[in-house]
Amino acid sequence: xxxxxxxxxxxxxxxxxxxxxxxxxxxxxxxxxxxxxxxxxxxxxxxxxxxxxxxxxxxxxxxxxxxxxxxxxxxxxxxxxxxxxxxxxxxxxxxxxxxxxxxxxxxxxxxxxxxxxxxxxxxxxxxxxxxxxxxxxxxxxxxxxxxxxxxxxxxxxxxxxxxxxxxxxxxxxxxxxxxxxxxxxxxxxxxxxxxxxxxxxxxxxxxxxxxxxxxxxxxxxxxxxxxxxxxxxxxxxxxxxxxxxxxxxxxxxxxxxxxxxxxxxxxxxxxxxxxxxxxxxxxxxxxxxxxxxxxxxxxxxxxxxxxxxxxxxxxxxxxxxxxxxxxxxxxxxxxxxxxxxxxxxxxxxxxx
Numbered sequence: 001x002x003x004x005x006x007x008x009x010x011x012x013x014x015x016x017x018x019x020x021x022x023x024x025x026x027x028x029x030x031x032x033x034x035x036x037x038x039x040x041x042x043x044x045x046x047x048x049x050x051x052x053x054x055x056x057x058x059x060x061x062x063x064x065x066x067x068x069x070x071x072x073x074x075x076x077x078x079x080x081x082x083x084x085x086x087x088x089x090x091x092x093x094x095x096x097x098x099x100x101x102x103x104x105x106x107x108x109x110x111x112x113x114x115x116x117x118x119x120x121x122x123x124x125x126x127x128x129x130x131x132x133x134x135x136x137x138x139x140x141x142x143x144x145x146x147x148x149x150x151x152x153x154x155x156x157x158x159x160x161x162x163x164x165x166x167x168x169x170x171x172x173x174x175x176x177x178x179x180x181x182x183x184x185x186x187x188x189x190x191x192x193x194x195x196x197x198x199x200x201x202x203x204x205x206x207x208x209x210x211x212x213x214x215x216x217x218x219x220x221x222x223x224x225x226x227x228x229x230x231x232x233x234x235x236x237x238x239x240x241x242x243x244x245x246x247x248x249x250x251x252x253x254x255x256x257x258x259x260x261x262x263x264x265x266x267x268x269x270x271x272x273x274x275x276x277x278x279x280x281x282x283x284x285x286x287x288x289x290x291x292x293x294x295x296x297x298x299x300x301x302x303x304x305x306x307x308x309x310x311x312x313x314x315x316x317x318x319x320x321x322x323x324x325x326x327x328x329x330x331x332x333x334x335x336x337x338x339x340x341x342x343x344x345x346x347x348x349x350x351x352x
Contacts, residue, residue, distance in 0.1 A: 002088075002103070002116070002117045003103070003104050003105070003114065003115070003116055004101040004102060004103050004104065004114070004115050004117075005101065005102060005104055005109060005111040005112075005113065005115070006097030006098065006099065006100070006101050006102075006111065006112050006113045006114075007097065007098045007099055007102070007109070007111060007112065008095045008096065008098055008110060008111050008112025008113070009023070009025070009095055009110065009112065010022055010023045010024065010025075010093055010110065010111055010112055011024065011025055011026065011031070011108065011109075011110060011111065012104075012108070012109050012110075012111035012114055013031065013034055013038055013107075013108050014038075014104060014106055014107065014114075015035070015038050015106045015107075015237065015238065015240075016038065016069075016238055017067070017068040017069055018038045018044070018065075018066065018067045018068070018069070019064070019066045019091060019114055019116060020034060020063065020064070020065050021063060021064045021080070021091045021092075021093055021111060021113075021114050022061055022062070022063040022093060023061060023062040023063070023078070023079065023093040023094060023095050024056075024061045025110075026055055027055075030051075030055050031108060033051055034048065034051060034052070035108060037051060039237060043069075043070060044067065044070075045065070045067055045070045045072065045075065048065065049075065056077075059077045059078065060078075061077060061078060062077060062078030062079035062080045062093040062094055063075075063076070063077045063078065063080050063093060064076050064080040064081065064091040064092070064093060064114075066082065066089065066091065066116065078093070078094070079092075079093055079094030080092070080093045080094075081093075087117050088115060088116045088117035089115070089116045090113060090114070090116075091113065091114040091115075091116070092112070092113045092114075093112075095112035095113070096112060097111075097113050101115065102211070103224075103351040104212060104213065105213065105214065105224070105240040105241050105351075106214050106237070106238075106240040106241075107208055107212040107213055108208070108212060109211070109212030110212075202238065202239055203236045203237060203238055203239060204216070204236070204237060204238075204239045204240075204298050204299055205217040205218075205234040205235070205236055206234060206235060206236075206237050206240075207229055207232050207233075207234050207235070208229075208232070209221075209222035209224070209225060209227045209228075209229050210227050210228075210229075210230070211224075211225050211227055213225060214237060214240055215229060216299045217234030223299075223334070223350060224350055224351065239296070239298070239299070241254055241255060241256045242255040242256075242296060242299070242301055242350070243255050243301075243334065243348060243349055243351065244348075244349055244350075244351075245294065245346045245347070245348055245349070246346060246347045246348075246349050247278070247346055248344060248345060248346075252349070253278060254276075255294070255296060255301060257273040257274065257275055257276065257296065258271060258272075258273050258275035258276070258293065258294055258295045258296060259275050259276045259277075259278060259293070260275045260276070260277055260278070260290065260292070260293050260294075261278045261280060261287075261291050261292040261293075261340060261344075261346070262278075262279070262280060262287065262288055262289050262290045262291040262292070262306075263279065263280050263281075263282055263287055263288065263289045263291075264289040264290070265277040265278060265279060265289070265290060265291075266290070268290070268293050268306070271295075273296075275293075280340070280344055281344075286309055286310030286341035287308070287309075287310055287340055287341045287343065287344060288306070288307075288308040288309050288310065288341075290306045290308075291305070291306060291308040291310075291312070291340055291341070292304070292305055292306060292308065292338065292340055293306055294332075295329070300331055301331070301332040301348060302330065302331060302332070303324065303329065303332050303338055304328065304329045304330070305324050305325070305327070305328075306326070307326040307327060308326070308340070308341065309341070310340065310341025310342065310343070311323055311324075311326075311341060311342075312338055312339065312340055312341075313338070313339040313342065314330055314336065314337075314338060315337040315338070315339060315345075317335055321339070333348070334348055334349060334350040335347070336348050
């Protein structure tokens with residue numbers, strides 16, 4: 001899902017697959033209560049309506065609530081309305097907007113209208129396939145649907161033997177002793193930035209920038225718009241979409257879960273989520289069947305070459321290209337690019 005809003009005198013709260021738009025500026029304690037309810041697993045409609053009626057017992061406010069995880073997805077009061085089309089929904093509460101539409105992954109912002117669009121990855125010639133629609137559209141804050149167990153392919157069907165291990169380069173920093181591999185080369189923690197020390201989990205510690213974007217609690221500037229972030233108490237929230245990977249075709253693979261690239265990609269054994277599978281052209285002979293894996297760990301986006309035949313090059317602006325070592329994880333930052341077998345380049349982007 002892609003969310004954009006037009007700034008205004010109302011208030012928008014959005015997280016996971018829920019959006020609440022009001023034409024009022026309620027007290028902070030009410031906003032915090034509603035925010036917590038929007039992040040609750042399972043049905044929240046009745047609890048949220050009850051909380052709203054405490055603040056507005058006579059429904060003296062215009063609002064729209066959209067909850068894609070509820071049997072009844074939409075609730076409106078007053079001038080609230082939802083206009084739907086083939087691409088998504090437009091939420092409004094009778095307010096005039098100010099300026100152009102701005103993207104929002106999750107957060108609380110002053111807004112007049114909201115557009116919720118379904119990211120499209122279908123159609124002829126698409127590279128991304130083999131993913132059930134409910135998984136493609138779901139957020140990382142909810143567990144993936146039940147899926148079959150995947151077993152490693154027979155050795156005879158592989159381009160090459162790939163040792164699925166987690167090297168010490170990242171695991172030492174993340175602090176999970178089960179990741180240690182006797183065969184991995186030792187690396188001192190001084191080689192890695194302090195910001196890599198966040199533990200692996202589905203929720204993350206976050207703060208909010210002046211524009212309403214959620215951003216890691218350990219960074220002084222917003223990861224989306226680069227605005228300075230004032231000191232504030234961090235909060236634990238479901239991990240938001242971390243951006244996307246731009247393909248040469250122009251398609252954007254959302255980073256709401258992991259990704260596997262290759263000529264015949266399948267989920268990597270031991271994966272903690274159901275990844276997006278990006279099928280690369282069959283005539284790319286130096287691109288392996290299982291070439292590259294992208295994993296999410298807290299706020300981190302990690303790239304790992306799966307022992308591919310043609311290798312993977314990491315391109316960082318202002319630095320010389322670096323050939324990444326097979327089966328070692330490398331942290332990606334916005335603007336970094338990965339060149340698969342010197343024939344297929346993908347770029348990590350975060351909307352601003």
